[in-house]
Amino acid sequence: xxxxxxxxxxxxxxxxxxxxxxxxxxxxxxxxxxxxxxxxxxxxxxxxxxxxxxxxxxxxxxxxxxxxxxxxxxxxxxxxxxxxxxxxxxxxxxxxxxxxxxxxxxxxxxxxxxxxxx
Amino acid sequence: xxxxxxxxxxxxxxxxxxxxxxxxxxxxxxxxxxxxxxxxxxxxxxxxxxxxxxxxxxxxxxxxxxxxxxxxxxxxxxxxxxxxxxxxxxxxxxxxxxxxxxxxxxxxxxxxxxxxx
Numbered sequence: 001x002x003x004x005x006x007x008x009x010x011x012x013x014x015x016x017x018x019x020x021x022x023x024x025x026x027x028x029x030x031x032x033x034x035x036x037x038x039x040x041x042x043x044x045x046x047x048x049x050x051x052x053x054x055x056x057x058x059x060x061x062x063x064x065x066x067x068x069x070x071x072x073x074x075x076x077x078x079x080x081x082x083x084x085x086x087x088x089x090x091x092x093x094x095x096x097x098x099x100x101x102x103x104x105x106x107x108x109x110x111x112x113x114x115x116x117x118x
Numbered sequence: 119x120x121x122x123x124x125x126x127x128x129x130x131x132x133x134x135x136x137x138x139x140x141x142x143x144x145x146x147x148x149x150x151x152x153x154x155x156x157x158x159x160x161x162x163x164x165x166x167x168x169x170x171x172x173x174x175x176x177x178x179x180x181x182x183x184x185x186x187x188x189x190x191x192x193x194x195x196x197x198x199x200x201x202x203x204x205x206x207x208x209x210x211x212x213x214x215x216x217x218x219x220x221x222x223x224x225x226x227x228x229x230x231x232x233x234x235x
Contacts, residue, residue, distance in 0.1 A: 004160075045208065045226035091160055104149055104168065105176060106210075106224060108160035 002027045004094050006109035013082045014117050020067075021077045021112045023092030029053075031097050034068070034075045035106070039089040048090070051075065079114075087116045120145045124209050124227035131199055131234055139194045139230050141209030148213065150192040151176070151224070152184065155206040164207075167192055199234040206231050 003026045013019035025034070036048040051059045051068050059066050063083075067076045079086055092109040122143045131137050143150065148169050153161040153176075163176030167186040181203055183195040192211075196203060210224035 006160075009158075043206065043229040043231075045210075045224075045229075047224075093161075104151060104166040104174075105163045106151075106153075106161070108153075108162070110158055110160045 002029075002032075002094050002096065002107045004092055004107050004109040006090075006092055006112050008112045009110070010113045010115070012115040012117055013079075015084060016081055018078060018080045019082055019114065021079075021090050021092075021114065023075045023077070023109055025073050025075065025092075025094050025107075027073070027094065027096075029096055029098070033095040033097070034066075035093040035095070036064070036066070036075075036077045037091045037093060037108075038086075039091065039111075040085075040087070045091075049077065082116050084116050084118065087114060089113050120225065122209055122211055122225050122227040124207075124230050126230060127228060128231045129233070131232070133200055133234055134198050136195070136197050137199060137232075138196075139207055139209075139232070141192045141194065141227060142190050143192075143209075143211040143225070144190065145211065145213070145225065146189065147211035147225075148189070150186070150209065150211045152182070152192070152194050153208045153210065154178065155208065155229075161208065164194070196232075199232075201234050204232060204234050 005024050032053045034051045038046045038048050049061045063080045065078045089111045091111050093106040125140045151166040152164040155161045162178050165184040167173045207230045209227040212224045
């Protein structure tokens, strides 16, 4: 079974600086999908960025980018120019392409709570 | 607006009193899932459904039931709640086919905070 590990329960960063959140995963599959979700105090789960394992290019969405290291099974999230609105819990998640159960399930890490210091 | 609607947002109940958390989506999604979120554990899947009348267990199904009689609705039923089911619950849905749900990810509801005393 796949597992996802976020080893940083909490992180903090000064506003306008850059922070990197770590995520590692364990799988025997060669193709899969990886996601970062943001959960602000409102509890809403917001998709930040996604990565398909067969794509070597790292995904980028505005100030958010990932460092995807397939061989190392690492999927870190970099937030540049941190803003107060980035304060949230961040979850890394894995999804298998296998049908049917894998297509149904996101496997989540434990989460990293990010604090932005003004 | 495309969304997943969960109700109630907060619920306090007593041990053994049956309850239902409702979930409805307006995106015509085939796949729907229930997750529970606990500190230090992230989110874990309880049950999922691939379409009407097709449901299956996730990783933590004990103590829960689901049904999928209509495509848009996927209620979570706790027939005899216990304190260890105190948690934050999320319903989520996605389209069956890759590329038709935006980012291939799920759309989540706003969560239901359940406390069982």
